[in-house]
Amino acid sequence: MSTPHNWTTYTAFLRTSRASESDLKYFALHPWLAPLLSPGSPYRSVPFFSRLEKGENNTLDRFFNRVINTNDTIPHAIALVPGDEWLALRRKELFASSTSSPSSSQQNVTGEEKEQATTEQETTQKAEYDFILLTSLAPSLSGFTDTAHGGLLSALFDEAMGCCTAAFRNDDDAVQELFTVNLNVTYRRPVPLPGVYAIRVRVEKTEGRKWWLKGELVGGDGVVRTSAESLWVAARKGGL
Numbered sequence: 001m002s003t004p005h006n007w008t009t010y011t012a013f014l015r016t017s018r019a020s021e022s023d024l025k026y027f028a029l030h031p032w033l034a035p036l037l038s039p040g041s042p043y044r045s046v047p048f049f050s051r052l053e054k055g056e057n058n059t060l061d062r063f064f065n066r067v068i069n070t071n072d073t074i075p076h077a078i079a080l081v082p083g084d085e086w087l088a089l090r091r092k093e094l095f096a097s098s099t100s101s102p103s104s105s106q107q108n109v110t111g112e113e114k115e116q117a118t119t120e121q122e123t124t125q126k127a128e129y130d131f132i133l134l135t136s137l138a139p140s141l142s143g144f145t146d147t148a149h150g151g152l153l154s155a156l157f158d159e160a161m162g163c164c165t166a167a168f169r170n171d172d173d174a175v176q177e178l179f180t181v182n183l184n185v186t187y188r189r190p191v192p193l194p195g196v197y198a199i200r201v202r203v204e205k206t207e208g209r210k211w212w213l214k215g216e217l218v219g220g221d222g223v224v225r226t227s228a229e230s231l232w233v234a235a236r237k238g239g240l
């Protein structure tokens with residue numbers, strides 16, 4: 001077991017963490033990932049939160065941080081997140097008309113503010129996706145021969161989407177924890193093993209306690225092999 005990561009809040013974790021040199025070196029070997037990892041990229045490379053050890057007495061994320069955190073399952077995984085400025089603009093965009101705004105200061109965005117946000121978007125580096133998971137998938141994740149198991153792919157989408165929603169919640173947030181209530185995965189093409197893949201996800205819209213997300217998995221050939229749509233619901237205030 002590795003040393004537990006010393007995180008306090010997810011926002012602080014995103015701001016202060018950097019993906020490990022060994023993971024970065026590994027993914028940099030794949031030329032198709034260069035635009036995402038280069039200094040000019042709109043994304044920052046951070047550790048994949050779910051993969052971090054949370055401590056012997058903390059059972060959070062055990063599936064991701066222990067069971068499939070091995071050389072013959074997922075040897076390498078990192079997350080790419082947009083810069084703070086772009087995330088702030090996306091927050092404004094997503095919660096402008098929603099009652100599930102992540103903080104009271106972001107509620108009731110006026111037309112003028114929307115216009116300002118649009119101008120800011122033109123000057124801030126645009127990120128097409130809200131969260132990207134780069135992952136290597138090793139042979140022991142097979143269902144059919146040398147092919148990733150569909151259930152594993154669903155779990156990867158679920159986790160990437162969960163991390164994506166977490167980035168939009170502020171630490172002092174009125175929004176409660178979010179849960180997947182529906183995850184619809186379309187298996188378009190087999191996902192060969194071993195391989196390196198990007199799972200890129202985006203929040204499509206929010207409405208009250210409900211958040212809709214979309215995602216797709218691609219490899220170096222750019223073919224969308226799997227896609228997913230999900231609905232997340234924020235727990236009622238005061239807990240479940």
Ligand SMILES: CCCCCCCCCCCCCC(=O)SCCNC(=O)CCNC(=O)[C@H](O)C(C)(C)COP(=O)(O)OP(=O)(O)OC[C@H]1O[C@@H](n2cnc3c(N)ncnc32)[C@H](O)[C@@H]1OP(=O)(O)O
Pocket residue numbers: 009010049050158159161162163166179180181182209210231233234235236240
């Ligand atoms: C430090 C932080 C770390 C951050 C890192 C994060 C990484 C995390 C990664 C984690 C990744 C792992 C993630 C996982 O694996 S999460 C594990 C899998 N998910 C669950 O276990 C969730 C189980 N479900 C529940 O507990 C309840 O349903 C909750 C509490 C979520 C809502 O129950 P609640 O009683 O409060 O709400 P409601 O029933 O009134 O519904 C509310 C609204 O939603 C609509 N609705 C509901 N269901 C569906 C449906 N299926 N299709 C369409 N619509 C649906 C419903 O009609 C209603 O709409 P409206 O009538 O209001 O219009």
